[in-house]
Amino acid sequence: MSADKNANAPELSEASAEPRKRVKEDEAMLGKIPLRFNILARYKRARASVLTLPHGDVRTPVYMPVGTKATLKGITSEELANIGYRLCLSNTYHLASIPGADLMAEYGGLHKFMNWPYNLLTDSGGFQMVSLSQLCEITEEGVEFENPYDKRKMFMRPEDSIHIQNAIGADIVMALDDVVKTTTVGPRVEEACDRTIRWIDRCLVAHRRKEEQNVFPIVQGAVDLKLRERCLSALIQREANGFAIGGLAGGESKDDFWKVVAFCTERLPEEKPRYLMGVGYPVDLVVCACLGVDMFDCVFPTRTARFGVALTRYGEVKIKNSEQRDDFRPLQEGCQCPTCKKFTRTYLNSIMTKAGVSCHLLTLHNLHYLFNLMLGIHNSIIDGTLEDYVNRFLEDYFSQEKSIPKWVLDALEKAEINVKVYKNEEQKNGSTTA
Amino acid sequence: MCIRDRELKETAPDVKVLAPVLLTKFQELLEGHIQSLLQQNVAGLFLYGLSKNDDAETRAKRLQEVITHLPKEGKPLLFLSGNGTPEEVLQCTALGVDIFETDYPFVHAEKGFALSFEVKMPEETVEGERKQEFGRNAKTISLKEEKYLRDVGPLVEGCECFACKNHTRAYVHHLLRCDEMTGFVLLTIHNVARYSDLFAEVRKHLSAGTLDRFSSWFLST
Numbered sequence: 001m002s003a004d005k006n007a008n009a010p011e012l013s014e015a016s017a018e019p020r021k022r023v024k025e026d027e028a029m030l031g032k033i034p035l036r037f038n039i040l041a042r043y044k045r046a047r048a049s050v051l052t053l054p055h056g057d058v059r060t061p062v063y064m065p066v067g068t069k070a071t072l073k074g075i076t077s078e079e080l081a082n083i084g085y086r087l088c089l090s091n092t093y094h095l096a097s098i099p100g101a102d103l104m105a106e107y108g109g110l111h112k113f114m115n116w117p118y119n120l121l122t123d124s125g126g127f128q129m130v131s132l133s134q135l136c137e138i139t140e141e142g143v144e145f146e147n148p149y150d151k152r153k154m155f156m157r158p159e160d161s162i163h164i165q166n167a168i169g170a171d172i173v174m175a176l177d178d179v180v181k182t183t184t185v186g187p188r189v190e191e192a193c194d195r196t197i198r199w200i201d202r203c204l205v206a207h208r209r210k211e212e213q214n215v216f217p218i219v220q221g222a223v224d225l226k227l228r229e230r231c232l233s234a235l236i237q238r239e240a241n242g243f244a245i246g247g248l249a250g251g252e253s254k255d256d257f258w259k260v261v262a263f264c265t266e267r268l269p270e271e272k273p274r275y276l277m278g279v280g281y282p283v284d285l286v287v288c289a290c291l292g293v294d295m296f297d298c299v300f301p302t303r304t305a306r307f308g309v310a311l312t313r314y315g316e317v318k319i320k321n322s323e324q325r326d327d328f329r330p331l332q333e334g335c336q337c338p339t340c341k342k343f344t345r346t347y348l349n350s351i352m353t354k355a356g357v358s359c360h361l362l363t364l365h366n367l368h369y370l371f372n373l374m375l376g377i378h379n380s381i382i383d384g385t386l387e388d389y390v391n392r393f394l395e396d397y398f399s400q401e402k403s404i405p406k407w408v409l410d411a412l413e414k415a416e417i418n419v420k421v422y423k424n425e426e427q428k429n430g431s432t433t434a
Numbered sequence: 435m436c437i438r439d440r441e442l443k444e445t446a447p448d449v450k451v452l453a454p455v456l457l458t459k460f461q462e463l464l465e466g467h468i469q470s471l472l473q474q475n476v477a478g479l480f481l482y483g484l485s486k487n488d489d490a491e492t493r494a495k496r497l498q499e500v501i502t503h504l505p506k507e508g509k510p511l512l513f514l515s516g517n518g519t520p521e522e523v524l525q526c527t528a529l530g531v532d533i534f535e536t537d538y539p540f541v542h543a544e545k546g547f548a549l550s551f552e553v554k555m556p557e558e559t560v561e562g563e564r565k566q567e568f569g570r571n572a573k574t575i576s577l578k579e580e581k582y583l584r585d586v587g588p589l590v591e592g593c594e595c596f597a598c599k600n601h602t603r604a605y606v607h608h609l610l611r612c613d614e615m616t617g618f619v620l621l622t623i624h625n626v627a628r629y630s631d632l633f634a635e636v637r638k639h640l641s642a643g644t645l646d647r648f649s650s651w652f653l654s655t
Contacts, residue, residue, distance in 0.1 A: 070608060074615035078600065099583075099608055106584065107604060115600050356615065 034171065035214045035241040037273050037294075041382040044416040045265065045292040048381035051087075051273055053171040054212055055111065055119040058087045059378045060273065061289040063370045064121060064297040069094045070114045073302060074360045075367070077116045083337075083364070084371050087119040089297050092165055093128035096156075097149045101167040109169030120170035121297070123277070124161045127246075130179045138178060140195065158199040159206035162215065166208045174244060174277075175203040177218040182250035184222055193227045196220045197234040204238060216275060218246035223256040225263055232267045242273040242295075249278035249298075258287065258411035265292035282311055282373060286393055287408055289377050290386070290415035301370050305362035308352050311369050313396045317345070319362065324349040337368035387418055395421040450477035452513060457483040457496040468503040471510075478511030481531075486517060490525055497529050520551060520632060524649040527636055539625035543618050546610045547574040548589045549628040553635045555651045577621065582607040589620075595627035 036052040051058040065072055065080065066089045072080060080088065090110060099107070107113040110120055126143070129136050133145040135153070142157030158176040165173035176199055178192040200217040207215050217235040221227035235243060245264045248257055261276060268274050275295035276288055285296055301311060310317040312332040317324070319331075330340035331348070339348075339361040351358045373393075380389035390412065398404050404421070412419050453476040455468065471479065481500060484493060497514075504510070511532045516522050518536025526534070542549060551573035575582075577589070588598035589606060597606075597620040609617030639648040 069612040069614055070605070071614050071616040074619055076600075076616060076619060078596075094612070098612060103583070107586065113602075113605055113608075115605070356618075359615070360619070 043381045043386040048378045053119045060294040066299045093125035101164040105167040121172040122170040124174040124176040126179045158202040162206045172214045175200045182252040189222045193221045193231045214241045216242045218244040220247045244275040254407035287411045301366040305366045306359040337365045339365040452478045452480045454480045480513045482515040539629040543621035546578040549625045550590045597624040
């Protein structure tokens with residue numbers, strides 16, 4: 001597999017084309033199918049690809065920042081684009097209320113409204129309904145919940161979710177799934193798994209903009225592999241251009257977490273993008289990319305920035321700590337983000353609780369860090385150096401820790417990534433639990 | 435003050451020192467204070483103490499009380515810490531203030547206001563009477579108002595700032611409604627740009643000798 005020599009350039013040129021074996025790819029070129037997934041290189045389970053959507057190309061594995069209410073908190077569309085992002089998220093749950101689907105359609109869709117010329121993904125609203133609403137009742141017909149803004153009772157069927165997302169106009173829209181807490185056990189989990197399958201069919205039928213927007217089904221089943229299998233086999237029979245793994249990152253053990261991810265990526269179609277929802281922390285991104293995940297989203301990096309935590313190569317830097325007060329280094333030496341080029345830890349420490357701009361500066365850094373982390377994974381898969389990349393990441397990121405978490409080592413073993421960096425003899429011999 | 439000045443001259447000779455001067459009605463204190471500062475070769479006077487409720491007349495009076503004691507030649511730089519209203523800027527520039535310290539554009543952004551006053555005086559102007567003294571209430575638009583819900587024009591028509599070139603009133607209205615930081619970011623960008631434009635025009639008219647005409651026009655529009 002020849003490496004794409006332009007992979008390191010900030011601007012995406014047209015990805016080097018493999019012989020076009022399938023009609024589908026040609027159709028995508030004509031705009032009939034709004035997604036093309038071109039796998040440039042593989043390393044064991046990991047893939048480096050170019051995901052082509054109606055608003056341009058995206059390199060994967062990709063982290064998508066979350067712009068809940070038509071903006072990332074404090075960051076303008078231009079700043080986000082300048083870092084290199086070409087795909088970000090927004091939340092249907094909030095936009096459905098403010099400004100609402102009708103107004104959004106009047107504005108010409110979310111891209112135009114927030115002046116974001118690149119790609120967008122909207123979730124269905126399912127997760128927020130369950131986690132944020134005071135009242136939430138799920139029936140076969142749909143979800144009844146309390147509108148957070150005016151306390152009205154609202155009812156969202158799968159069809160409604162899709163229609164609202166049609167009005168918002170994102171390039172990828174998520175099917176409404178029956179969401180249960182990851183830690184749920186018992187018949188409710190099975191019910192949710194089966195209902196999700198029935199609802200995806202309703203979503204696909206209701207979808208009004210098949211040539212402009214992709215509907216991704218979401219695999220549910222909590223941590224029960226039998227239910228995951230059931231959900232998976234049903235969903236992959238549906239016509240979809242990509243799939244998501246849902247119902248994780250919600251309190252389950254890390255051991256269960258990675259095993260479900262590995263299970264799903266093994267069974268999802270090879271040639272379609274795989275989106276792991278709600279993940280995550282830098283180490284989660286690296287491990288799951290190795291397990292074959294292509295897309296991620298999480299509020300953690302931007303949220304933790306607002307709480308004064310910077311994500312760096314050498315782990316988290318808690319900027320409010322007194323030890324940062326006299327530290328004249330940037331957050332991460334060598335980092336080319338606007339924050340690190342201009343400001344020191346001591347400055348950031350001094351303004352942290354006093355000036356709103358401190359959140360802004362840390363958010364910019366975290367976004368920059370994650371973008372480059374993912375780009376590094378993408379490039380190292382193409383170069384064939386993913387293993388080195390992962391080892392260097394582990395060595396640096398856990399340099400302040402006593403050990404690398406066992407689940408990480410187990411998951412990487414499954415991903416067939418050879419870990420050469422051990423903290424101590426016990427870990428090396430595989431007998432330590434973190 | 436003398437001691438610090440000496441230390442500073444040794445350790446950081448390029449650093450300019452400003453001396454704070456309280457704008458007060460107690461004139462008898464001012465003359466001696468200013469004289470002693472002038473003897474110490476301060477680079478500038480930092481004038482403060484104006485009240486938010488001071489009208490134009492009071493403001494002028496307070497400033498004059500300081501300025502009368504300053505030499506015509508070799509006048510130190512005058513910094514004014516005030517409200518920063520355009521009316522204050524125009525008046526105090528004419529009286530001799532060089533630098534204004536204020537959070538005027540930021541405070542307006544925080545409250546959801548975009549500064550919308552026009553700063554480019556047309557070539558032909560009619561000498562207008564001062565219609566009103568608007569104090570702190572300069573020309574602004576309140577983006578929180580529901581009337582902007584469907585307005586997809588720029589924040590202020592004809593503005594070349596980043597916010598106006600890239601975003602709409604409807605979007606900023608939405609952001610403010612959702613209490614999103616980005617709304618304040620965009621308003622701040624616009625307000626600082628508009629405010630800076632005002633100063634650019636003031637400098638232009640000062641050089642051209644047309645500050646009076648500009649002030650009259652500005653305050654009457």
